[in-house]
Each structure stands twice: as structure tokens, then as C-alpha cells.
Amino acid sequence: MLRISRIAGPAILLVVASVAVIAGLQYGGGAVAPILLDPGAVVRWGLPISKLVVNVGLAATIGALLLAIFAMSPKHDEYSLTLDVAAAGAAVWAVASAFTGFFTFLSVRNQPIDLTNAFGDVLASFLTVTELGQAWLATVLIAAVVTVLCFAVRNPTGLAFVLVLAVAGLVPMALQGHSGGTEDHDAATSAIFLHLLFAALWLGGLLAIAIAQPTLTKKRLTVVLRRYSTVALISFIVVSVSGYVSAEIRVENLANLLTPYGILVVVKVFALIMLGLFGAVYRNYAIGRLESSRPKSRGWFWWIVSAELAFMGLASGAATALAVTPTPVPEIVAADIPDSSSAAYLTGSPLPPPVSVSNLFTLWSFDLIWVLLTAFAIFFYLAGVWRLHKRGDRWPIHRTVFWVSGMVLLFYITNGGVNVYGGYLFSIHMLGHMTLGMMIPVLLVPGAPITLVMRAVAKRTDGSRGAREWLLLIVHSRYLATIGHPVVAAGIFVFSLWIFYYTPLFRWATTDHVGHEWMTIHFLATGYLFVQSLIGVDPSPHRPAYPIRLLTLLATMAFHAFFGLSLMTGSGLLLADWYGAMGWDTGVSALQDQRIGGGIAWSVGEIPTISLAIAVVIMWRRSDGRDTVRYDRRAERDGDAELDAYNEMLAQRR
Structure with a gap:
């Protein structure tokens, strides 16, 4: 029975x-x-x-791959x-993607x-020309390269x-399918990407354990399961949240x-609830019983x-059928948006209310990736x-306050009013x-x-x-040793500004959701590395x-x-054809707004820099104080032998 269950x-x-x-396609009409x-x-x-x-x-x-590393x-x-x-x-991914791309071609072109x-x-x-074809071609090529590397590395x-x-290979897939209406495109894309990624980690991890189990002893199996259960719990949360966002949009x-699409969503939710119950059984019962059971009594577990x-x-299966089932909520393209402004055609969303202090703190445009990242x-x-506290170790409270405050601010910048207006006004973009x-x-x-x-x-x-x-491996790597030097980190931080704003990168980050996510990660990472x-x-x-x-910091300020x-x-x-073509009557021209953005870059950007300078000076002073105390203690132990040796050396040179 155990062999059959395996x-x-x-x-x-x-x-x-x-x-x-098959049942979903038949029922939903896909x-x-x-x-x-x-x-x-x-x-x-x-x-x-x-x-x-x-x-x-x-x-x-x-x-x-995740389970292996x-x-x-x-x-x-x-x-x-x-x-x-x-x-x-x-290999299956690559071949199946090739068939999918070919079937997509036949479906679209009816050739x-x-x-x-x-x-x-x-x-x-x-x-090579259409976005849909390029997406499947990229997926095939990435999957093929990953196949070779999995054998070679x-x-x-x-x-x-x-x-x-391999994760990058999910991006072309996330940009396809039911991406929501134009207004919801970015939110839907983020939700699909997260859904694909964490569903893959969850399903693939369990599948790998099931196949690799003949090589796992009882002790090794319990260790691997405990590690996998953490991944599965995180995946359950992300898949649930991203699935809810996708369903809410559609x-x-x-x-x-009660529509066919809705019934398939209910089926998928039922399966997800059952999987959550399985996860609870693993964490609270199955792993513990497996540890205490006889070596050959694992049939029930499999x-x-x-x-x-x-x-x-x-x-x-339900998710695949949903991808080709007509949604009850029609997708709204830019031409159908009631707002007739050029901004609506450029961004795909109706114009937000005029900028005000209250709107900056009450309007929201949630980015699911950063909502989950900051929460985790x-x-x-x-x-x-809490783990340190339970074992009696202390952790400075100010460090916790700093970290939580930073994450709360990151959550606001990526989801709040700054994210709402950043695509319309250069000054708000620069503030973010x-x-x-x-x-x-x-x-x-x-x-x-x-x-920590x-x-x-x-x-x-x-x-x-x-x-x-x-x-530890990353911290001690040669790469980080190079880019982590203050001079190099400052150079990356400063020249990134010029390269970003005066090359096509700025257009990509402004007009493309993937580019916007890259911009957020890049500038957050370069700033963190510099600080x-x-x-x-x-x-x-x-x-x-x-x-x-201190000199590096002052040069960076300049x-x-x-x-x-x-x-x-x-x-x-x-980006004159973007910020200059919004047609938004704010009383300030696009060029004036850009100059306001320059003032923000100069003034707002210098406030944290001054804080850094003060912090470096304080740390310098404390370091000198510690060195003085250490020197005095050593002098008390050896009778100031170092000073006597130095005076004797001077006397010999006379």
C-alpha cells in the first residue's frame, strides 16, 4: 500500500x-x-x-529549485x-510552452x-512582432535555458x-490572460504574478517531496517537511490574497x-480552503506524529x-479553465473610460481629484506586491x-521602532497618495x-x-x-564587498539618478508596470546600500x-x-509626450511642475543627507570615546608601556 501511495x-x-x-471548460464555455x-x-x-x-x-x-537550495x-x-x-x-515547461504558443497563434490568427x-x-x-507571440517565445526560451542549467549546475x-x-519566466505569462480592465491592469498583473509564483512554490515543493521521498529517512523527512511547511504557509497566504484580488476585479x-465564471471561482476557493486545512494538519499534528512513529509506519502520511x-x-484545473472563461465583468479599454481627458488615454485610468494634502493621505492605489512585502x-x-525575548536576550527597542517606521513609510509610498499621483505629476513622482x-x-x-x-x-x-x-553568504561575497564600499555605493547612488532620468529607463519605468516595479526596487536598494x-x-x-x-557624504550632497x-x-x-500631454488643468504647467520636482530633489533629498551627516559625526565621536577608554584601561594594566616605548624611540633619534 505504501508503494502504491507513493x-x-x-x-x-x-x-x-x-x-x-475538461469539466471547467465544458461548464464555463471556455x-x-x-x-x-x-x-x-x-x-x-x-x-x-x-x-x-x-x-x-x-x-x-x-x-x-527552492526546495533544493x-x-x-x-x-x-x-x-x-x-x-x-x-x-x-x-523540460515539460519548455515543450508545453511551445505547444501553447503555437495553439495561441492558431487561435488568434485562425491560420x-x-x-x-x-x-x-x-x-x-x-x-517576433506581436506582444502575445513575443511573450510565449520568451517563455519557451527561458524554460529551455533553465532546463539545461538544472542539469549542468x-x-x-x-x-x-x-x-x-525561472521566476523571471513567469513575467511574460503574468502579462497575458485576464489582466482586468485597463484601469485595473497593474493590480491584476501583480496579482497574477504573485499567484503564479507562490502557487508554483507550494505545488512544486510538495510534488518534489513526494517524488524524492524514497531518499528521505524519517529524520530527514521531518526536517524537510518543517522547512517546507513555512514556505507552504507563506504561499497559502499570498495565493489567497492574490486570488481574492483577481476575483474581485473580475x-x-x-x-x-452565480455565473459560470463565478462558480469556477467558488470551486477554486473550496480547493484552497481544503489545502489550508491540510497545512494546519501538517503543522499541528502530522509532523509531530511522524517524528514519534515507527520508521516503516509512514503509509498514512503519504x-x-x-x-x-x-x-x-x-x-x-479550475484556474486553467478560469483563464479562458468569459468574465461577468467586461474589460474596459481606454476608449470606453467616461473621462475624456488625454491623461485617461495615456494611463488607462480616469483622472484623480486635484492634489491636496488630504488627498495625498486619503487616496490609495494598492500595489499588492508591496502590501505583502511590507506586511511580511x-x-x-x-x-x-519575540524569539530573542523568549530566550532571555535583549533587542534595542529603538531598532524595532526604526524598522517598523521604515516599512510603514514604504507601504505608504508604494500604495498611498504618492502612488496615485506619481503617474500624472513629475513633482509627486520625484517626492516618491x-x-x-x-x-x-x-x-x-x-x-x-x-x-537580527x-x-x-x-x-x-x-x-x-x-x-x-x-x-551570511551574501554579506561576505566579493560582489557586495565591492559595491558596499562607501565610495562605490555613493557613485552608484548618484549616477543612478542621471542615468535613470536622462535615458529611456525613465520612460520604461513611467509607462510600464514592470518598469515601475524595477524602479522602486532599484532606488530602494541603492539607497539602502549607500546608507x-x-x-x-x-x-x-x-x-x-x-x-x-563624511567626505563621501558631503560629495554626494553636492x-x-x-x-x-x-x-x-x-x-x-x-517625457514631454507623457507629463506634458496629460491635459490636466492644475494651474501649473508641466515644465513648472518639473522644476518643482527639481526643488524637491534638492530640498527633500538633502534632509535625510544632513541627518546622515549628523549620525556619522555622532558615531565618530562615540568611536573616539570608546578608543580613549580602551587606551586608558590598557595603560592602567601595563603602566602606559606604549607611551614609554614611544618616548624612548624619540630619545634615541635625538
């Missing part, structure tokens, strides 16, 4: 998922022949089924087998298949980069839950795993502090930029998160790498003398002020 787990996932997607331009039954049914295989393949890839030990056979699962999943050069030219044009550090590449009200994989198959960052930080790059890091760095992880997270002894080991190099408490490969830190002045005195408008 085989049944992965098999039942595929069987239930296939049945669910495979119904259109009145005009029917691509044929093979395409109508083959496209969603191939997408299901894509989802299973990418889940096996991403979930197994986070939970598995290279010292045991489990590691190699898990990587084999990742490689096989990536009959033949072997003529004309058919090949049309297919090549679709894959076995070092955990190298596999971390392979995992990053269903909108309770009455629409039946639970098989049942959980069955519900994962149900959720995957605060939770895990407080959990680490300066806060991201200067104010938030000044709050986060004194929180010393790396030091070092103290709160136990060191692993089985050769695997957890959060503590990965952070850490000056006043950081966390371990750092460089601790330059305080005069060097370059920063020059950047602000260049915007204040400039006569050319950045």
Missing part, C-alpha cells in the same frame, strides 16, 4: 487536474466554438490543456533527485496549418541564479458568483500527501524580536523617488535586520542553507574611517544638489 501522489495530481480543466473564425476543436481544447501542463511544469521547476542538503541523495525533478519540470513558406512567415511574424549558489531566471459582486495533491490538481517584513522582524532612495533607508538601516537574523535564526548543521546561511555603508550596524566587509565616510538644480533651471521637459 506513485499515486504525482499521478492523482495530473488526473484530477485534467478532469477539472472551449465553445465561436460563431465566427472558429480555430477548430483541437485548438479550442488543446490551448487550455497545454496551459495546464505549462503550469504543472513550471511549478515542478520553481518549487523543486533552501531545504535539501547537498550531502544527501535527496538533493540530486530534487534537482532532477526541477530539470524534468523545466490553417500547412507546410508552405507563407505559413512559416506568418508564424515567425507572430512570435549543481552548486546551491549557482542554482539560486537559476531560480531567479467578479466584482456576489451576484456574479496518503495525506496524495489527497493534498488531488486538491492541488482541482485548484490547478514587519511580521518576521517582530517574530525574530526621494523618499524611496533617502528617507526610507535612513529608517531601515538602523533596524539592523541582518544582525544572525541572532534569532539557528545555524544549520546538515549542509543546507537557510535564511541565516544565505544572508548601510555609512551608518550600518549590520556586518559589512568594509568599515572605512569616519573622515572618509552631486545631489547639482542634479536638483539641473531640473530647476532646465528648459527641456522630460
